Amino acid sequence: MGEHTCSTELIAKAVREYEGVRRKSEIGAIVNDLKLDCPGVIASFGEDAAVIQNNGDALLLAADGIWSKLMDADPYWAGYCAVLVNIHDIAAMGGRPLAMVDVFSISSGSIRDAVIAGMRDASAQFGVPIVGGHLHPETPYSVIDIAILGVAPINGIIYSSTAQAGDLIVVAIDLEGRVHPSCALNWDSATLRTAEEVRAQIHVLEELGTRQLVTAGKDISNPGIIGTLGMLLEVSGMGGRVDLSAIPRPDDCHNIPFEQWVRMYPGMGFVLTLREKHREEVCGLFSAVGMTAQVIGKVNDSKDLRIVYNDEDTSVFDFSSDIGITNLGAEERCPRIS
Amino acid sequence: MGEHTCSTELIAKAVREYEGVRRKSEIGAIVNDLKLDCPGVIASFGEDAAVIQNNGDALLLAADGIWSKLMDADPYWAGYCAVLVNIHDIAAMGGRPLAMVDVFSISSGSIRDAVIAGMRDASAQFGVPIVGGHLHPETPYSVIDIAILGVAPINGIIYSSTAQAGDLIVVAIDLEGRVHPSCALNWDSATLRTAEEVRAQIHVLEELGTRQLVTAGKDISNPGIIGTLGMLLEVSGMGGRVDLSAIPRPDDCHNIPFEQWVRMYPGMGFVLTLREKHREEVCGLFSAVGMTAQVIGKVNDSKDLRIVYNDEDTSVFDFSSDIGITNLGAEERCPRIS
Incomplete structure (x- = not known):
């Protein structure tokens, strides 16, 4: 020490x-309400990423978001972290991250530019592309949510x-x-x-x-x-x-x-x-x-x-x-x- | 007529x-900033879902969100639509929807319950499970963002x-x-x-x-x-x-x-x-x-x-x-x- x-x-x-x-307990209630048994779903809530069987592969799907407090404090770092935490989710499962999509709520142009710069830098550094997304324009707050797709051998998760x-x-x-x-x-x-x-x-x-x-x-x-x-x-x-x-x-x-x-x-x-x-x-x-x-x-x-x-x-x-x-x-x- | x-x-x-x-033009600038050329990515921004090659399959990835106005007007319908528009994204590409993840910003318990009920009903009706997600608790606004994973034969997109x-x-x-x-x-x-x-x-x-x-x-x-x-x-x-x-x-x-x-x-x-x-x-x-x-x-x-x-x-x-x-x-x- x-x-x-x-x-x-x-x-x-x-x-x-x-x-x-x-x-x-609040989260637990939401999970219980949403959970649906499906044959291809090997793991869902509770793991860092959900595991969906597709032929011989396991597809991994996760989502994470960063919201206002961090966006306001340091929007570049918020954008960088939004990507980083998603890549962690796939890595933690033993997977290879393939691609991300983002949903962006935006309250100001300067926050937007810094967040985008952070996301782009992390995406390029880790070599995981952002391939699509959605923008809620002119919201009274700033949130960046990212979902990530990864892949792993079914026995290597x-x-x-x-x-x-x-x-x-x-x-x-x-x-x-x-x-x-x-x-x-x-x-x-x-x-x-x-x-x-x-x-x-x-x-x-x-x-x-x-x-x-x-x-x-x-x-x-x-x-x-x-x-x-x-x-x-x-x-x-x-x-x-x-x-x-x-x-x-x-x-x-x-x-x-x-x-x-x-x-x-x-x-x-x-x-x-x-x-x-x-x-x-x-x-x-x-x-x-x-x-x-x-x-x-x-x-x-x-x-x-x-x-x-x-x-x-x-x-x-x-x-x-x-x-x-x-x-x-x-x-x-x-x-x-x- | x-x-x-x-x-x-x-x-x-x-x-x-x-x-x-x-x-x-604002969206165009964001897309240009984020776009990263990657060999496995066959299509990205501009299509209803991105297309990522994985072995013989094409994986489809899309995201869409519903924000405050509709959430306040009719939270059940907002939750239902959040799922529906994502399923449309995969269907439009000729794909089969596999699973969704959600990120939820929540401003009140009653909105939350209604949105979740709408999401659950649509998820169960279409047979596409919500397999994970993230909650921003106690935000001053309500947003539900969903990302969806689908699959299609590479020549059938x-x-x-x-x-x-x-x-x-x-x-x-x-x-x-x-x-x-x-x-x-x-x-x-x-x-x-x-x-x-x-x-x-x-x-x-x-x-x-x-x-x-x-x-x-x-x-x-x-x-x-x-x-x-x-x-x-x-x-x-x-x-x-x-x-x-x-x-x-x-x-x-x-x-x-x-x-x-x-x-x-x-x-x-x-x-x-x-x-x-x-x-x-x-x-x-x-x-x-x-x-x-x-x-x-x-x-x-x-x-x-x-x-x-x-x-x-x-x-x-x-x-x-x-x-x-x-x-x-x-x-x-x-x-x-x-």
């Missing part, structure tokens, strides 16, 4: 108090609901970055990387899926490292134990308090579970693309996610009594600005 | 003055840019319907049909594509019958001549002025171009599913869309001098309420 003091109680509280938790007791929990993050100047809770690494570098990072997940090196995975999004792990463990019906001191984090020179770091939305970060025998290979693949992957704990069947540090040991989420945190991800994946 | 008087000048003016025309001089222009509409009580410019047929009926109607387009019975096609959306035809002819680099008296329309008992009818957004309607030899077969396929398909004119290479009625003959759009109306469709596909 370096020079920062750390209390597992403090960290657990910070993770739990993420505002989205309160709205989880990484789900979040398939972690098993005894698996190692690995966090992989690109630590070469910065706290984004506009957003204290965004760890920006992607804009500092070349196109070749970010594409190689995304491709690692495709390789993990195709070679079946992990049992489950999820991109680290709004709820941060521990919140995202919580979602993965909950849908898997598992629990886990995490050693806070093992969580990869940037050099102390960035001076980020630990309770801030664990809640940050990284530009490139994933939580994975895997068998001990694949540990070295998986960590090596991430290391080869400039990312830091470390084992931070282990999956167990307790339905309780606990964090430990020195002599402290605190429960963050007890899934046997909590209704569910999983919908967090579906709700607010856009980077929080504070 | 029945009991209604009709002037080609009046009709041409009503079509041209569609408010979206004024904003076309119906484009809008491929009409040829000499082709017949056919309009196919389900005339069994009503002016929607909430929206004077919506001709609602779909909610009055069974699931089996609407699915059969959508399937006709897939058959037209697979059997290559049409040269081009587009779903009739916000700009109405003539505006939609204008978009198709413009991207095809063609012109056309339309006999207003040949346009299919409901019985006079609905008492809809003709200048209103030609601007209406039908629940199920398509503009198609085809060779004379396929006329009977195409019209027969529509007739078998309760739709009325009639030849309303002919494509020519004049780059001028003219409407004729009795002795009158008026140009609606001169594509050789106008900058372009094609982006109309990308801009405001949601049904206007007045």
Whole structure:
């Protein structure tokens, strides 16, 4: 923990108090109303992307949006993130992103130009084209919503609901970055990387899926490292134990308090579970693309996610009594600005 | 024209003055900024759905949204339409709709419940599941954006840019319907049909594509019958001549002025171009599913869309001098309420 003091109680509280938790039941009701059983749909709500079988392929479909607060604070970054979070959704499933469509509500010309510039730069950097869209003109607010299409071999998909007791929990993050100047809770690494570098990072997940090196995975999004792990463990019906001191984090020179770091939305970060025998290979693949992957704990069947540090040991989420945190991800994946 | 008087000048003016025309250059600039050349992308902006090659298949991806005005006027109908217009996008390309994702901005619980009910009913009726999404909670406005994934054989796609001089222009509409009580410019047929009926109607387009019975096609959306035809002819680099008296329309008992009818957004309607030899077969396929398909004119290479009625003959759009109306469709596909 370096020079920062750390209390597992403090960290657990910070993770739990993420505002989205309160709205989880609302999302659950919407999902229940909308869900329709269809033979080709292998996975839908609850995964980072839906999985639809089409001949031998799995087609992946996801949507994410960024709304006013971030658009007003830094429209270029909002546009960039709108693309980035969608690419994360496909990568997290072990897929290859193919194309995006956007729906744009626009309140001013200057916001529009900056958002479009951010979207274009991210689209070009990752090599994923925006192929169509829709514009709501002259709205009294600004929202950019993007949907993304990806593809994966049907046997190479990484789900979040398939972690098993005894698996190692690995966090992989690109630590070469910065706290984004506009957003204290965004760890920006992607804009500092070349196109070749970010594409190689995304491709690692495709390789993990195709070679079946992990049992489950999820991109680290709004709820941060521990919140995202919580979602993965909950849908898997598992629990886990995490050693806070093992969580990869940037050099102390960035001076980020630990309770801030664990809640940050990284530009490139994933939580994975895997068998001990694949540990070295998986960590090596991430290391080869400039990312830091470390084992931070282990999956167990307790339905309780606990964090430990020195002599402290605190429960963050007890899934046997909590209704569910999983919908967090579906709700607010856009980077929080504070 | 029945009991209604009709002037080609009046009709041409009503079509041209569609408010979206004024904003076309703004959309063009956004498209130019976002467009990225990618080898797998066969078609993108300008078509009803983008076409992405994936092995032997063509994947179709489109997005459309409905915003505040209609949401406030009739949230159930807004939710229903949000699904319907997306299904039209895939059908218009000759594709089979597979799944949708939604992004929902929500301003009140009662609007939310009604919108969700409309989306669910349309999704269930057409058999196209909503498989994921994102919620912007507690926004000061209401928007529902949907993206849709479809699939088609690579040689069975119906484009809008491929009409040829000499082709017949056919309009196919389900005339069994009503002016929607909430929206004077919506001709609602779909909610009055069974699931089996609407699915059969959508399937006709897939058959037209697979059997290559049409040269081009587009779903009739916000700009109405003539505006939609204008978009198709413009991207095809063609012109056309339309006999207003040949346009299919409901019985006079609905008492809809003709200048209103030609601007209406039908629940199920398509503009198609085809060779004379396929006329009977195409019209027969529509007739078998309760739709009325009639030849309303002919494509020519004049780059001028003219409407004729009795002795009158008026140009609606001169594509050789106008900058372009094609982006109309990308801009405001949601049904206007007045």
